[in-house]
Amino acid sequence: MSRLGHFGGLGHFSYLAVLLGCLVATAPLEILLRTRVYARPRRLLLSVAPVLVVFVGWDLYAIARGHWAFDPRRTTGVLLPGGLPLDEVLFFVVVPVCAVLALEAVRAVTGWQAGDERAGAEQVDGEQVDGERAGDRPADGARGPG
């Protein structure tokens, strides 16, 4: 019996349910505050990937050393090499995505800068990002320094 008792009969989907809750709770930010996080999938992928590598490495070490363990009754049971549950890998995707959504939500509401606003003029190697065009970016007026 855990400190909080049983987790509502979700069984193997307990961990996934927590992650799904995070995604559902933050999704409205993308629509209501136009955070444009999911709308920039390339940048999002490039931001999550290095963090995923580092923290999966940390996790594998921690599992190998027995720092923590996962209840097989409350996780999917899908284990990747090193005994890493699939649930845990998804954690390292979901939490970073939610964190970026939070940052962009605060930026949208306050107009405070993150330091990347001046980047508009700095195209690297003339590289253009697919998708969005200037006219498709209604949030810009509320965000940049002007």
Add this chain to the structure above:
Amino acid sequence: MSYTALAVVGVVVSVLLDLRILRTRLLTRRLFWTAYAIIVFFQLVTNGILTGFDIVVYDPDAIAGPRLVFAPVEDLLFGFALVTQTLVWWVWWGLRHGNE
């Protein structure tokens, strides 16, 4: 290394990534700390569920001992490292690719 030692290393690496390696200096901005204050509240909620329901369990020998909402205090440092590194990369890629 214990979880405690690794968690401290994680925070130091995150700070160095922001201030020295990528030089995004996000940690100097109120935008970051305001967002982090919101994030850390929800981290305590979700982490409290994961640890309170024993979805994740910790070896008492790997942690210092004190707990916050069921989770070892080390999780706060772990979460700070995870969130900070993500946001630093997000801003860094934004700088490189015209905020896109």
